[in-house]
Amino acid sequence: MQSGRIAESVDDVPTPKKPKKNHRSKSIDDTQVFHRALDALLEDCKRAREQQERLLPPPSPSGEERTP
Numbered sequence: 001m002q003s004g005r006i007a008e009s010v011d012d013v014p015t016p017k018k019p020k021k022n023h024r025s026k027s028i029d030d031t032q033v034f035h036r037a038l039d040a041l042l043e044d045c046k047r048a049r050e051q052q053e054r055l056l057p058p059p060s061p062s063g064e065e066r067t068p
Helices: 028-056
Strands: none
Touching: none
């Protein structure tokens, strides 16, 4: 349709295209799930390390490995 002209029928009026809906937009995407799982795993590792350090004796000055 040219500007300034009155549309003679509905077919002459351009309709804006609707954006395609992403079928996964409502759900959590895979990267978010991965990052949440990774964060939880890191927290578990930190807690386990802290607990292990509390249970083990301090390292000897000679640098030998600690044994429980």
